[in-house]
Amino acid sequence: MTIAHISDLHFGRIADSGVVEALVDELNAGGIDLVALSGDLTQRARVSEYKAARALLDALDPPSLVVAGNHDVYPWWRPLKRVWTPLARYKRYVTDDLAPTFEADDVAVLGLTSAYGASIKGGRITAADRRALVDYFRDIPADWFKVLVVHHQLHPTAIGAISPHPVARQAQETLDVVTEVAVDLILCGHLHVSAIQPLEIIPGTHRIVIASAGTTTSNRWREPTGPVNFYNVVTVESDAFSVEERRYLREDGRFVRDGVTRFDRLPSEEEG
Numbered sequence: 001m002t003i004a005h006i007s008d009l010h011f012g013r014i015a016d017s018g019v020v021e022a023l024v025d026e027l028n029a030g031g032i033d034l035v036a037l038s039g040d041l042t043q044r045a046r047v048s049e050y051k052a053a054r055a056l057l058d059a060l061d062p063p064s065l066v067v068a069g070n071h072d073v074y075p076w077w078r079p080l081k082r083v084w085t086p087l088a089r090y091k092r093y094v095t096d097d098l099a100p101t102f103e104a105d106d107v108a109v110l111g112l113t114s115a116y117g118a119s120i121k122g123g124r125i126t127a128a129d130r131r132a133l134v135d136y137f138r139d140i141p142a143d144w145f146k147v148l149v150v151h152h153q154l155h156p157t158a159i160g161a162i163s164p165h166p167v168a169r170q171a172q173e174t175l176d177v178v179t180e181v182a183v184d185l186i187l188c189g190h191l192h193v194s195a196i197q198p199l200e201i202i203p204g205t206h207r208i209v210i211a212s213a214g215t216t217t218s219n220r221w222r223e224p225t226g227p228v229n230f231y232n233v234v235t236v237e238s239d240a241f242s243v244e245e246r247r248y249l250r251e252d253g254r255f256v257r258d259g260v261t262r263f264d265r266l267p268s269e270e271e272g
């Protein structure tokens with residue numbers, strides 16, 4: 001089971017036309033079972049930007065699972081829409097499913113939407129989102145590999161290592177639930193920094209890997225990675241999984257392998 005993880009496309013601030021074309025070509029080349037897109041599809045939630053994002057999703061052969069980012073809500077100069085119907089355009093052009101799921105080959109994926117209107121760039125996970133987390137993963141067999149897709153960051157240690165940004169509101173409460181349902185991997189974005197970070201929750205029993213993707217197609221690059229676009233390829237096997245970071249080579253118009261981080265899968269015994 002192979003998941004391509006793309007993030008922070010930011011249509012409206014695309015780095016160059018070649019990067020979108022190269023991305024679609026790669027994702028359609030075969031071997032990808034799911035494309036997970038962890039938010040910030042647009043720069044200012046403009047209709048033209050949403051149409052471009054829609055065109056990319058329509059061009060993909062594999063199924064996609066998408067969550068919204070903070071740039072996908074109405075901008076600050078549309079304050080009423082931003083507060084009352086923040087994701088109206090997202091729902092119209094992308095999906096009205098704010099907690100999408102996908103299952104294949106003993107892998108279960110849930111996406112949650114952490115973007116909301118009354119915030120500049122932070123995110124939040126609500127009690128209703130946490131209930132959705134429990135309700136979904138509770139029915140998934142214990143030995144399946146469990147993946148959560150969310151735009152904002154949840155772990156202060158993980159985020160502290162790579163960026164001065166704050167975690168999403170109610171991140172700790174959410175991490176408690178993520179631990180309870182034994183999520184194996186969190187796919188997130190927002191930072192525009194590619195980083196693969198294992199967090200030992202219960203040593204030898206439960207570990208969560210946080211895979212933050214860089215910006216896959218935009219020129220909103222951040223240090224320390226600099227002006228580079230990234231996406232990740234997650235491969236899940238019965239006893240191990242790996243995250244391959246793929247970096248865009250502008251001069252060649254293609255993505256290349258930047259590194260692979262491999263993890264053993266821990267035994268799926270019930271906790272407690």
Ligand SMILES: [Fe+2]
Binds near residue numbers: 010040069191
């Ligand atoms: Fe972003």
Ligand SMILES: [Fe+2]
Binds near residue numbers: 071189190
């Ligand atoms: Fe963001």
